[in-house]
Amino acid sequence: MNYSSLELKMEGPIAVVTLNRPDRRNALDEAAVAEIEHYFSSVPKQVRAIVLAAQGSHFCAGLDLKEHYVKARSAAEFMRVCQGWHRAFDRIQHGGIPVIAALQGAVVGGGLELATAAHIRVGDQTSYFALPEGQRGIFTGGGATVRTARIITPNRMIEMMLTGRVMDCEEGLRTGLLHYLTPTGGALAKAIALAQKIATNAPLSNYAIVSGINKVWDMSATDGLFTESLIAALVQTGDEVQSRLSDFVEKRAEKVAV
Numbered sequence: 001m002n003y004s005s006l007e008l009k010m011e012g013p014i015a016v017v018t019l020n021r022p023d024r025r026n027a028l029d030e031a032a033v034a035e036i037e038h039y040f041s042s043v044p045k046q047v048r049a050i051v052l053a054a055q056g057s058h059f060c061a062g063l064d065l066k067e068h069y070v071k072a073r074s075a076a077e078f079m080r081v082c083q084g085w086h087r088a089f090d091r092i093q094h095g096g097i098p099v100i101a102a103l104q105g106a107v108v109g110g111g112l113e114l115a116t117a118a119h120i121r122v123g124d125q126t127s128y129f130a131l132p133e134g135q136r137g138i139f140t141g142g143g144a145t146v147r148t149a150r151i152i153t154p155n156r157m158i159e160m161m162l163t164g165r166v167m168d169c170e171e172g173l174r175t176g177l178l179h180y181l182t183p184t185g186g187a188l189a190k191a192i193a194l195a196q197k198i199a200t201n202a203p204l205s206n207y208a209i210v211s212g213i214n215k216v217w218d219m220s221a222t223d224g225l226f227t228e229s230l231i232a233a234l235v236q237t238g239d240e241v242q243s244r245l246s247d248f249v250e251k252r253a254e255k256v257a258v
């Protein structure tokens, strides 16, 4: 695929995927969502972690409202669009590769849905969050009712959607939308540093962490514990584990220390 809404770069085992429509504040039109789905469905084998970033002073202004207006889609057409977003963001969340989002400026509407499909979010002092769908006369459609609500609670999401208010970066940090808050302009460097560290984990452990925990959360306790034992049986055995454990036993491994 020829990407025009995304810019792709490799830094060793890290892929940096950058939203590249800053003149539209990286609003997501159908083409951009199709590119996201395509990239995250065909990530090159050597990639161990992905940084999701954005050009310009805003991460993402959400649904391309101009395209939506011009196309004046029917309910059936928007359901298809919406399911395209779900497929694309599901590939981010459950693709098995850790995704770290680097955020600045507006992370709003569908932009927040995109950010909450990532596993780690790093913001800077300019980053802020909102769900202005109510004001626009629309609703979320990129998975916020599932992913964003799980992070900030349905209670808080309802209030944000009804009022359309802006949540600043400090509140973002408190509510779990941000895992890390950096000085202005610092989110990308921090996200890359985290990706480099994460890339040194065993790939199968990373796969289990990014996919297993959210999947188990959707299950009953009985099913969850059974699934955990199956995942652990796969991840906890084999040559890579033996080699890492021998590093620990022979005192070559890093300790867990503050």
Ligand code: 1HE
Binding pocket: 023, 024, 025, 027, 058, 060, 061, 062, 063, 064, 065, 066, 067, 082, 085, 106, 108, 109, 110, 111, 132, 133, 136, 138, 139, 140, 141, 142
């Ligand atoms: C856009 C979009 C967009 C900007 N679709 N074109 N999202 C929203 O309700 C957010 C709407 N956007 C804004 O509130 C502001 O644009 C920002 C706060 C993000 C940025 O402000 P600013 O002053 O830096 O830029 P701007 O001048 O408002 O925008 C620059 C251009 O980008 C301008 O076009 P131009 O032709 O006048 O240059 C804007 O029209 C354009 N632009 N945002 C299309 N969203 C699956 S359902 C998901 C539901 C949602 O996502 S609802 C949330 C929609």
